[in-house]
Amino acid sequence: MMTSRDAELWDDQAATFDDEPDHGLRDPLVRDAWRSLMISVLPPVPARVADLGCGTGTLSMLLAELGYAVDGIDFSPEMVRRATAKAGSYPSTSFAIGDAGAPALPEGAYDVVLCRHVLWALPERATVLERWVRLLGPDGRLVLVEGSWSTGAGLTTAETVALVEGAGRAADPRRLDDPAYWGGPVGDERYVVIGRRLP
Ligand SMILES: C[S@@+](CC[C@H](N)C(=O)[O-])C[C@H]1O[C@@H](n2cnc3c(N)ncnc32)[C@H](O)[C@@H]1O
Numbered sequence: 001m002m003t004s005r006d007a008e009l010w011d012d013q014a015a016t017f018d019d020e021p022d023h024g025l026r027d028p029l030v031r032d033a034w035r036s037l038m039i040s041v042l043p044p045v046p047a048r049v050a051d052l053g054c055g056t057g058t059l060s061m062l063l064a065e066l067g068y069a070v071d072g073i074d075f076s077p078e079m080v081r082r083a084t085a086k087a088g089s090y091p092s093t094s095f096a097i098g099d100a101g102a103p104a105l106p107e108g109a110y111d112v113v114l115c116r117h118v119l120w121a122l123p124e125r126a127t128v129l130e131r132w133v134r135l136l137g138p139d140g141r142l143v144l145v146e147g148s149w150s151t152g153a154g155l156t157t158a159e160t161v162a163l164v165e166g167a168g169r170a171a172d173p174r175r176l177d178d179p180a181y182w183g184g185p186v187g188d189e190r191y192v193v194i195g196r197r198l199p
Contacts, residue, residue: 010076017056017079021183025058033180035062041143041174041194042068047111050135052100053118057083057093063114064093071105073098101128103135110135116145119163120155129167133195142169142195145176150188160193169195 018024025031038059042049045067051060054072056079063070069092074080076097083095098104100115101122113132122128132142142164148154155163157173164171172194179185 007075007077010074011078014056014076014078014082017082018058022181023055023058025062027183029180030183031062033178034059035066037176037181037192038063039066041192042114043111043139043141048109049112049114050103050105050110050132052103052113052115052132054083054095055079057086057095059114059116060093060095061086061090064090068112069093071110072096073100073103073105075099102131105135107134108137111137111140112143113140114143114145117147119144119160120146120153125163126166129163133167133169139197141197142167142193144193144195146191146193148189154189156189157191157193160191164193164195167195168198170198171195 021027021030025034046069048069049063051070051072054060054074057072060070060072060083064087072083072095074083074097080095080097087093087095100118113135119125144160144164146155146160148156161171161173174192176190176192
């Protein structure tokens with residue numbers, strides 16, 4: 001269950017959030033790395049993406065520039081304000097305040113449920129994943145970028161794979177070791193898991 005205090009903590013982070021290389025994607029090499037990754041794990045456009053816990057919307061906007069329709073949800077009003085400002089009058093994007101764990105989005109409407117660095121922090125993750133799968137159309141996929149960080153926080157690849165399989169999806173994990181994603185070398189476990197319909 002999210003609390004207003006949790007959202008306030010993220011509000012406080014919003015002004016400096018994009019200073020991290022993988023958040024703001026300001027370095028062209030980092031931006032290119034994420035662009036290439038997204039192209040490799042997402043279906044081709046046209047496709048509709050739910051970006052859950054979208055933060056300042058940098059990843060959402062990268063996808064919008066590639067031609068995806070994106071609906072972003074975040075419980076931090078300040079994050080959503082910044083994402084909305086980035087989108088400007090960009091077509092086919094929307095950002096709303098809400099709980100990523102129980103997103104108020106239409107079921108069966110999405111080709112992709114994307115979540116980067118949020119699932120690990122949510123309670124009742126198995127239930128959350130069931131909700132996310134219900135947002136997907138018949139050929140839709142989960143794209144979960146997570147990590148098990150040197151701070152001790154996060155989810156291991158095996159834990160995320162087990163969650164995705166528990167939600168009835170085939171899990172395809174890929175390591176994200178390339179320093180280009182992070183603006184420098186990293187020593188901990190970073191990865192994306194793609195969760196597709198079982199064959
Ligand atoms: C580490 S940031 C990641 C932001 C974005 N996904 C990215 O990769 O740039 C975590 C984000 O998740 C949001 N968040 C955390 N728990 C949430 C929840 N229960 N519902 C909605 N947003 C949440 C925070 O406000 C914050 O913007």
